[in-house]
Amino acid sequence: MSVPRPGAARIAWSSPKVDRRLTEHAGYTVYALAPIAKGELILTWGGVIITTEQLHHAPQYAADRSIQVEENLHLCSGLVDDVADCVNHSCNPNAGLRGQISLVAMRDIAPGEEICFDYATSDGDPDFYMKCFCGQPDCRGEVTGNDWKTPSLQERYRGYFMPYLQRRIDAQK
Ligand SMILES: [Zn+2]
Structure with missing residues (x-):
């Protein structure tokens, strides 16, 4: 009798309801293959832990995957x-963080929709800056490591911030 073997271990997990595709405007994007309900787990990140200083010296390819x-x-x-x-990133996202390594649907998501979250909910490094071309009507035009300080974003993403940023927000009050 053969012993069943576990599948190959993976560093990250993503729902079978999503996949990625290469686009002209934004490189690879993740999109829904099937309806995803609000609150449903979309993916869980994995990897190694590096300090901010190490990140600043990392190749862009690695920095983009952190x-x-x-x-x-x-x-x-x-x-x-x-x-x-x-x-x-999107300034009007359909997904948000749950805990430190998981992404969940912030609302019901239809097949074909791109999966995005707002980097304001994860990036608290004052040196972080990127121009935004998300194309949403309320696009902020740029995303920075200080966006978490914006009261309207704190309100909008309540419950979806990375825990260390939520602690910073709570400490402000
Ligand atoms: Zn934007």
């Missing part, structure tokens, strides 16, 4: 090429 999970600490999937690494 997310800040604590003060001065970032989860980085490095050279692994995974669906979970392809989630873009």
Whole structure:
């Protein structure tokens, strides 16, 4: 009798309801293959933990595949090429963070929709800056490591911030 073997371990997990595709405007994007209900888990990131200083010296490829999970600490999937690494920012997103490594639907998502979250909910490094071309009517035009301080964003993403940023927000009050 053969012993069933577990599948190959993966560094990250993504729902079978999502996949990625290469676009002209934004490189790889993640999109829904099937309806996803509000609150449903979309993906979980994995990787190694690096400090902010290490991140600043990392190749852009690796920096693009990282997310800040604590003060001065970032989860980085490095050279692994995974669906979970392809989630873009949007100023009007359909997904948000749950805890430190998971992304969930903030509302019901229809097949074909691109999966996005607002990097304001994860990036608290004052040196972080990117221009935004998300194309949403309420696009902020730029995304920075100080966006979490904006009261309207704190209100909008209540419950969807990275825990270390929620602690900063709570400490302001
Ligand atoms: Zn935008």
